[in-house]
Amino acid sequence: MEVLRTTRAAENENETGLSYRQPPHNLEAEQALLGAILVNNEAVQKVQDFLLPDHFYEPVHGRIYLSILKLMDKNQIADPVKLKPYFEHDEALADVGGAQYLVRLAASAATIINAEDYGRTIYDLATRRALIQIGEQMVIDAYDAEVDAEATEQIAEAEKRLFDLAELGQAESGSQPFYRALQKAVENIKSAYQDPDSLSGVTTGLTKLNDQIGGLHNSDLVILAGRPAMGKTALATNIAFNAAKRYADDKVAGADMSRSKGAVVGFFSLEMSADQLAARVLSDRANLHYQGHDTIQSHAMRQGKLTKEQFEAIARAAIELEDVPLFIDDTPALSIAGLRTRARRLKRQHNLGLVIVDYLQLLRGTAKGGGESRVQEVSEITRGLKALAKELHVPVIALSQLSRTVESRENKRPMLSDLRESGSIEQDADMVMFVFREEYYKEKDKPSESDQEKMLQWRAEMEQLYGRAECIIGKQRHGPVGTVHLRFDKEVTRFSDLVDEDHLPERFE
Numbered sequence: 001m002e003v004l005r006t007t008r009a010a011e012n013e014n015e016t017g018l019s020y021r022q023p024p025h026n027l028e029a030e031q032a033l034l035g036a037i038l039v040n041n042e043a044v045q046k047v048q049d050f051l052l053p054d055h056f057y058e059p060v061h062g063r064i065y066l067s068i069l070k071l072m073d074k075n076q077i078a079d080p081v082k083l084k085p086y087f088e089h090d091e092a093l094a095d096v097g098g099a100q101y102l103v104r105l106a107a108s109a110a111t112i113i114n115a116e117d118y119g120r121t122i123y124d125l126a127t128r129r130a131l132i133q134i135g136e137q138m139v140i141d142a143y144d145a146e147v148d149a150e151a152t153e154q155i156a157e158a159e160k161r162l163f164d165l166a167e168l169g170q171a172e173s174g175s176q177p178f179y180r181a182l183q184k185a186v187e188n189i190k191s192a193y194q195d196p197d198s199l200s201g202v203t204t205g206l207t208k209l210n211d212q213i214g215g216l217h218n219s220d221l222v223i224l225a226g227r228p229a230m231g232k233t234a235l236a237t238n239i240a241f242n243a244a245k246r247y248a249d250d251k252v253a254g255a256d257m258s259r260s261k262g263a264v265v266g267f268f269s270l271e272m273s274a275d276q277l278a279a280r281v282l283s284d285r286a287n288l289h290y291q292g293h294d295t296i297q298s299h300a301m302r303q304g305k306l307t308k309e310q311f312e313a314i315a316r317a318a319i320e321l322e323d324v325p326l327f328i329d330d331t332p333a334l335s336i337a338g339l340r341t342r343a344r345r346l347k348r349q350h351n352l353g354l355v356i357v358d359y360l361q362l363l364r365g366t367a368k369g370g371g372e373s374r375v376q377e378v379s380e381i382t383r384g385l386k387a388l389a390k391e392l393h394v395p396v397i398a399l400s401q402l403s404r405t406v407e408s409r410e411n412k413r414p415m416l417s418d419l420r421e422s423g424s425i426e427q428d429a430d431m432v433m434f435v436f437r438e439e440y441y442k443e444k445d446k447p448s449e450s451d452q453e454k455m456l457q458w459r460a461e462m463e464q465l466y467g468r469a470e471c472i473i474g475k476q477r478h479g480p481v482g483t484v485h486l487r488f489d490k491e492v493t494r495f496s497d498l499v500d501e502d503h504l505p506e507r508f509e
Helices: 003-011 027-039 041-046 059-073 080-087 100-107 112-143 151-168 178-194 207-213 232-252 274-289 298-303 308-321 336-350 374-392 424-428 438-444 452-465
Strands: 221-225 264-269 326-329 352-358 396-400 431-436 468-476 482-489 494-497
Touching: 027 041, 027 059, 027 100, 027 112, 041 059, 041 112, 059 080, 080 100, 112 151, 151 336, 151 374, 207 468, 207 482, 221 232, 221 374, 221 424, 232 264, 232 274, 232 326, 232 352, 232 396, 232 494, 264 274, 264 336, 274 298, 274 308, 274 326, 326 336, 336 352, 336 374, 352 374, 374 396, 374 424, 438 452, 438 468
Parallel strands: 221 396, 221 431, 264 326, 264 352, 352 396
Antiparallel strands: 431 468, 468 482, 482 494
């Protein structure tokens, strides 16, 4: 029982007999927890959600814990007899009595009732050790900084390590065994299989788009691109609201929020102010409450040109929207480092589940020496956004401009080569979606009233295009490309599922 403790204590004395300061740990707690699990495997259910093998101070304890988890994953009993063959030739275990040490662990078992308390103690001490490592590394980095290294970069790196520690329980996620990644993949597949919406990611609120992409997936960088007036901000706003509304509805319904297809949304608007975005959402929702023949438009709301019925509809919509977890940050000229800091804070405080950036070209890079080209800066930004998606384990949607070459082509449907300023946008993105409205271009080609024949043909074509939009999936790392047809109501900037032909407006006025 005392062999391991005595051995470790001896190692903490140097040749002069002086002891040194040890990292926080509790070997007795580790032994008691492992013993409890070996005696009653059900004890592991109390700790496996938060306790990892890396959290054990004694490496051999971590290996024993990992072996127990592997056996239980195979629906086998994990006890000293079953574990013995795996540790007969373990040199570290041989130092403390060999495979017989497993029997001594079982003899020192805590009760299953205390298992979680011991697990929390081990976890807490591991967190303190990680904090010490982070602090030591911060001191070393500050003393040995490169000449061109920015102090803000060190702050950002330290913040990332602290965030990882707070979220994952370890300073660096590092490599992980394949079985753990495999478990996560199976969980995602099972979740999609059992979900009535057949989604493995966050909903967009648009049925056909969900069917095409399976929702917005964690750790993915999604680029949503389009020329001005195509409606990319409107589509991003619609997706943001739909995801946040689904999250709020699931919460009210008492659903298991770990399985919710909604999300807490962080919308970083570098172009429009927060109140302008809020007015768009409010206008959209108010029209669902309004029974009049006309439409409540956001510009009429700003000017106060409303009827009593319209104002009452807006008031009802505002009450409905109060609890929607949609956070808008309209800080102008935000840097990629600043965006990461704010997103981490939202993740920590509100369990952020989706990030939207409007738009990519308005973000700033670190601008170390000022000599970088815009292409290099955009490349840094896209890499930073992809890293953010992986770090926070959430989907990130970044809006992007397209180059003017689109306007010079006869067929103005965008392509991947039209992405502006950097090929890294296409390279770093897991998915690229384009918003395209042929109605916009056809409207600009309106012929003269004197040419009756052309006017009739133009009106016929406009009737076919009216209220239609395309979401073109130009790249999808985990699925097929293709085009999703949507309905777009430009009066309230709302994208929705396209209804059948016989339900479309009769003619273009």
